[in-house]
Amino acid sequence: MTKHMIIVENIEDWSPYFPSEQVIDADTYLQSLSQQAHALAQIINLCRSLDYLSRGYYCSMVAEARGHRVLPGLRTINDLSRKSLYAYDLSDLSSQLDKQLGTAPSSESFVLRICFGQTPISSLQKLARQLFEHFSCPILDVEFSYKDHWIISQIKAGAINKLSESEQDFFAEALDNFSHRLWRKPAKRREYRYDMAILHNPAEEMPPSDMVALKKFISSGRRLGIDVELITPKDYI
Known part of the structure; x- marks a missing residue:
């Protein structure tokens, strides 16, 4: 029988919520034999960290290897790990921010916490849902900054053990x-014939190609069936 299973880094992270047999800690999931876990086909990974080689990363990697449907998947984790990856994907959404957030902000930056595509701020619900569709992660912390116009300055996975009491209530409801x-599979990503990596340095003062040119490279490549990815030297250090 197919079950929903929730993975937490430490079982104490689930203490604010009702106990459930569907909640297990990361070590239990990782150490279980795939044959024993075959029914756990739908996984929500709530580990504290999803950084490369962390327990959270391994849980999603093992889940995919076992054929389980997991949230977040490795593609989402990797996309969130580098701004150079997700900045292009958000280019269309970023152009709508001034309309949704207004152009007379009371502060120059703020962080929006999104739980399963939901936010307690009703006016930003559409935006929250769009971000969740781009990055299917249980908790997203999205930082917005205003300098003449609104931009998304950072997106990262939030941690269940960092939620306040009011956020815990909202998280449980979401x-x-x-x-x-x-659970349904998201729309299938386009499959490309080739992969291409473009090495660039975001901190370079006079780069041979600026971000506008790089975005054109990406767009042109994808039209030609080439999956173009921006990388930096630190990706290989």
Whole structure:
């Protein structure tokens, strides 16, 4: 029988919520034999960290290897790890920020916490849902900055153990709403014939190609069936 399973880094992270047999810690999941875990086909990974080689990263990697449907998947984790990867994907959304956030901000920056595509700020619900569709991660912390116009300055995975009491209540409600939906595969990503990596240095004062030119490279490549990815020297250090 197919089950929903929630993975936490430490079982104490689930202490603010009702106990459930569906909640296990990361070590238990990683150490279980794939044959024993075959029914755990739908996984929500709530580990504290999703950094490369962390327990959270391994949980999503093992889940995909076992054929389980996991949130977040490795593609989302990797996309969130480098701004050079997600900046292009958000270019269309970023152009709508001034309309949704207004052009007379009371502060120059703020962080929006999104739980399963939901936010307690009703006016930003559409934006929260769009971001969740781009990056299907249980908790997203999205930082917005204003300098003549609004930009998304950072997106990272949030941690369940960092939620305040009011956020815990909202998270539980969002999780309940999400887990009652039918899990379905997202729209299939386009498959490309070739992969191409462009090495660039975002900190270079006079780069041979600026970000506008790089975005054109990416767009042109994808039209030709080439998956173009921006990388930096630190990706290989």
